[in-house]
Each structure stands twice: as structure tokens, then as C-alpha cells.
Amino acid sequence: MSARLPENPAPLTQALDACRHRDPEGFHRLRQAVAPAMLATALHFVQDVRQSEDVVHDTLLLAWLNAGRFAADDLPPGSWLFTILGSRLHSQLEALAGRPPSAPRAVPTGLQGQALWTLAHGLEPRPPSASLGDRLTESLLARLAAPQLPRTPTGELVHPPLYDARLRRKMLTSRLAYQAKEGFKRRLGRPLEEWAFRRWLAQRSVGQWLEAQGLPRRSVEAALGDRLDLEVNPGRLVRCMSYPDAFPDRTERRKASNLFLWSGDWDLPHHSLADSSRTRFIQDLWTHRLEPSRSETFRRLEQQREQGRPLRSHHKGMLLDSRERILEYLRLYLLYMENMACFGFDKHEGKDRLGVTIDRHGRIIKTNKGLHRLAMAQVLGLSEITVRVRSVHRQWWQRHAGDAKGRDALERVAQALPECVPA
Structure with a gap:
């Protein structure tokens, strides 16, 4: 591996561009160019070889996974790479000190990308061990192998080191069943929903009946799009709902997942997110x-x-x-x-948006979609995340829609959503 960091940013930019296109040669060039300097920098703070190699391993893997985020016009490639290193080092040093994450999370000035990039130029590069090289190769090969394996029922890639061939038959069967169900919805269910929803928007026949039923959630989402997204402080989101408690009847429970308007006392049971598994x-x-x-x-x-x-x-x-x-x-x-600690909360990651519902008083309650990601944001001390409103209490809807119907009612409700706050 080369000893010194390149003075010309072009090789790093080219390596990151290759990583963006999932070319393993780009990852190899990146390792050669920055791993010795990164390891020397990590050792400067951590002073333990094994832990420093853990930091460098994660940093390079995160760079590979997030190469699509890099923009040469915004930040030099060296600063971008060492920003990832600084975030990872910050987590390591907090853990070594036994400190809980700061809220809001903030990387100290001395660990920020440009500061570390400058520091690295004055340190003697440290060649990575053979074991670190092997780990990096294995991690890269695992990511490259994922598209060749069966997907989960809902279409996500598996993590090859955790996959077992004994799962294959059941995964394929479940995938086919899921695709058949989604195909039926796409060809028949959704067109019918959309036909009825358009009539509701235009205040035509069938519309009043559709609103009484609860309005199809997917049609509302298609109509409002990102207007259903709210920015909230995850630390203030403390209440979640239990579907079995909110809808004891299984038929009502299944029905509710497809509706935007929820009636009844589903919002009265209180469950704390802090107590969730x-x-x-x-x-x-x-x-x-x-x-x-x-x-x-x-x-x-x-x-x-x-x-x-x-x-x-x-x-x-x-x-x-x-x-x-x-x-x-x-x-x-x-x-x-x-x-997440390095790049913040990305609403597009994960198979589902981080879903919430609005209770009768206009307060935000967490649903069962994205609970792991929310817990991560809370534990890390992030200051802001994006949540997607999946449903609202009918009483809240009626209060804000007033005497408006159809498209006008939807617009009034959309304008009121930003006023909602965590319960």
C-alpha cells in the first residue's frame, strides 16, 4: 500500500466514483490510498491496534456504501472520507470514556474531516495488518454477493453471512405469495380504490360512502406525497401504539392498516417507546x-x-x-x-417510511413501522428525523376539515399537519 496521502484529489475522486458504480477495483484503490493514514490517525486517538483497525474497517465500508452521497463540488474527497473517520472515531472515544451520546449529536471540532485530514499529513502512515485486509475483502465480497441470493418476501437484499441455503425454499415461496398478493392489488384493488377516491375528491357519488369507510390510505399518500412527512425531534417522540390494544378485533385491525381515517378509542391506550423491545x-x-x-x-x-x-x-x-x-x-x-450517526436520518432507507399516526388531539404517536430506526435515532441523540403520517383520528380530521368536502377537505387537513406535535 502507498505510504502517503495523495496531494492531488483526482485519484480519490475517481476511486469514489468507481465505488458509486459498485466497482470493487475502486474500493481496492481507496484502501491503498487512505487506509495507512487512517490507521495512523485512529491510533493517534485510540492507541489500540485492534480497536483502531475496527474504526478503519467501518470507515472504509461506510465510504463504499455511501459513495453515491459524495459530491466533489461540495467537499474535497479527502475531507469527505475523513469526516466519516471522525464520526466513527467519535463513537469509539465516547464508548471508551463510558459517556452516553451527546444530544444533539455533534462531532468535536478536532475530529471533523478537514482537521483530521490535516493531522494525517503529519503522522507516519501505519500499514494495515493482513487480518484487516482480509476483513475488508470479506465485507466487500458479502455486499457484492447479495444480489445473487434469494430476496426477502418483500424484495430486500439479504446479508450473505447470515443467509443459509435451508431458508431458500420458504423464502422463494413467501416471495411468490407476496408478489401474487401485490399483483392482485396493483391490477384490481388499487384501480378500484383510485376510481372511488377520485370520485370522493370531486364530491361525486360513492365519495361520501368512501369517507365514512375511512378513505384508502394508499390513495391519500399518492395524493399528498411528501406533505405527509413531518420533521420531529426523535427524543420527543415517546408514545407508541399497540395494534392489538388499539384494535382488539383482528378484522378491524387488518382493515385499519389500509385506511387513513381511524375512528374509535384506539388512541387512548398509552405505551411508552422507552419500554419497547x-x-x-x-x-x-x-x-x-x-x-x-x-x-x-x-x-x-x-x-x-x-x-x-x-x-x-x-x-x-x-x-x-x-x-x-x-x-x-x-x-x-x-x-x-x-x-446514521455520520450521515443523519435518511427517510428513504429501509423498506418502509417511519410511520406515525395523529390522535384526536393532533398529537403524534408512533406506529409499528420503523421502530428500530427510531430507536437508533433516539439512542444516537439525533436532533431531527422525518416521519410519515399513515393515518389520523377521524375527530381530528373533522375538526380541521370542517364543512369542506373532497379535495378541499384534504387540502385543509394537509395544511394542518405541520401543527401536530409528539404526544
């Missing part, structure tokens, strides 16, 4: 990020494995039947968190 999982994992094997989550998953019932999910395409797979599963979540 997702929040406990993310908090436990982040607390033990230096040694995931010491987490309660690892202990529980390892116990399940030893008892002959390892965590198995064809919906996620994973089988945690070894210690190595359990640790890889936990490290994958930690990488998600490092990605």
Missing part, C-alpha cells in the same frame, strides 16, 4: 458496542442457539445458528447506527 435492544447493543459479545442480546441469542432453537427468519433471510453469525448480526446493526 426495539428500544431495549438498540440501547443494549450501543452500550456494548466495543464488545457486542457482552450484550444481553448476544447472551439471549447464544442461549437460544445452545438450546437448539436459533433465531431463524425467512422474512429477513437469516439463520443465527453459530456464534459468528450472531456477532455478525449485531455488528450489522452497529454499522447501521454508525451510518
Whole structure:
């Protein structure tokens, strides 16, 4: 590997552009160009070879995964790469000091990209070990192999180290069933919904009946688009809903997931996000990020494995039947968190938007979509995330729609949404 950082930004820009197009040669050139300087920089702060190599591994992998975000007109490539390093170092140093994440999250000036890039030029480069090189190669190959494997029922890529061929049949069967169901909706269900919704917008026959039923959620989303998105402080989002408690009747529960207007007392039961299993999982994992094997989550998953019932999910395409797979599963979540810590909350990541509902008083309550990502944002101390309104209480709708009907009612409600605040 070359010893010194390139003075000309062109090689790094070209390597990042190759990474953007998922060319492994670009990743190799990136490793050669910056890994020795990054390792020297990490050692300057952490002073432990293994931990410093963990930092560099994650930094380069995050650069590969996010190369599409890089814009040479906004930031020199060296500063961009060392900004990722600074964010990852900040997490490491907080963990070593035993400090909880600062809220709002802020990387200290001395760890920001340009400062680290300047510092690295004055340090003696440190050649990465063979084990770090092997880890980087394995991580890259895993990402490149994912498109060749069966997808989850809803079409997401699996993480190859967690995939097992024994899941293949059930994954393919579930994928076909999901595609058949979605195909039926696309060819018959959605056209009927859209036909009725257009009549409601124009205040024609069928419209009044459709509003009484609750209005089709997907049609409202198609009509309002990003106007259903709200920017909120994740730390203030403390209430969530339980579908079984909100809709004890299973038929009503299934129906509600397709409607935008919810009637009744579904918003009265109170559930705290702090008590949710997702929040406990993310908090436990982040607390033990230096040694995931010491987490309660690892202990529980390892116990399940030893008892002959390892965590198995064809919906996620994973089988945690070894210690190595359990640790890889936990490290994958930690990488998600490092990605969010560095680049912020991306509303387009994940298979679903981070869904919320509006109660009768205009307060925001979390639904069951995106609970892991919300927990990550809360634990990391992010100052802002984007949530998508999936439904509203009928009383709130009526209060803001007033005597308006159809398109006018929808417009009034859309204008009122930004006034909603977390419960």
C-alpha cells in the first residue's frame, strides 16, 4: 500500500466514483490510498491496534456504501472520507470514556474531516495488518454477493453471512405469495380504490360512502406525497401504539392498516417507546458496542442457539445458528447506527417510511413501522428525523376539515399537519 496521502484529489475522486458504480477495483484503490493514514490517525486517538483497525474497517465500508452521497463540488474527497473517520472515531472515544451520546449529536471540532485530514499529513502512515485486509475483502465480497441470493418476501437484499441455503425454499415461496398478493392489488384493488377516491375528491357519488369507510390510505399518500412527512425531534417522540390494544378485533385491525381515517378509542391506550423491545435492544447493543459479545442480546441469542432453537427468519433471510453469525448480526446493526450517526436520518432507507399516526388531539404517536430506526435515532441523540403520517383520528380530521368536502377537505387537513406535535 502507498505510504502517503495523495496531494492531488483526482485519484480519490475517481476511486469514489468507481465505488458509486459498485466497482470493487475502486474500493481496492481507496484502501491503498487512505487506509495507512487512517490507521495512523485512529491510533493517534485510540492507541489500540485492534480497536483502531475496527474504526478503519467501518470507515472504509461506510465510504463504499455511501459513495453515491459524495459530491466533489461540495467537499474535497479527502475531507469527505475523513469526516466519516471522525464520526466513527467519535463513537469509539465516547464508548471508551463510558459517556452516553451527546444530544444533539455533534462531532468535536478536532475530529471533523478537514482537521483530521490535516493531522494525517503529519503522522507516519501505519500499514494495515493482513487480518484487516482480509476483513475488508470479506465485507466487500458479502455486499457484492447479495444480489445473487434469494430476496426477502418483500424484495430486500439479504446479508450473505447470515443467509443459509435451508431458508431458500420458504423464502422463494413467501416471495411468490407476496408478489401474487401485490399483483392482485396493483391490477384490481388499487384501480378500484383510485376510481372511488377520485370520485370522493370531486364530491361525486360513492365519495361520501368512501369517507365514512375511512378513505384508502394508499390513495391519500399518492395524493399528498411528501406533505405527509413531518420533521420531529426523535427524543420527543415517546408514545407508541399497540395494534392489538388499539384494535382488539383482528378484522378491524387488518382493515385499519389500509385506511387513513381511524375512528374509535384506539388512541387512548398509552405505551411508552422507552419500554419497547426495539428500544431495549438498540440501547443494549450501543452500550456494548466495543464488545457486542457482552450484550444481553448476544447472551439471549447464544442461549437460544445452545438450546437448539436459533433465531431463524425467512422474512429477513437469516439463520443465527453459530456464534459468528450472531456477532455478525449485531455488528450489522452497529454499522447501521454508525451510518446514521455520520450521515443523519435518511427517510428513504429501509423498506418502509417511519410511520406515525395523529390522535384526536393532533398529537403524534408512533406506529409499528420503523421502530428500530427510531430507536437508533433516539439512542444516537439525533436532533431531527422525518416521519410519515399513515393515518389520523377521524375527530381530528373533522375538526380541521370542517364543512369542506373532497379535495378541499384534504387540502385543509394537509395544511394542518405541520401543527401536530409528539404526544
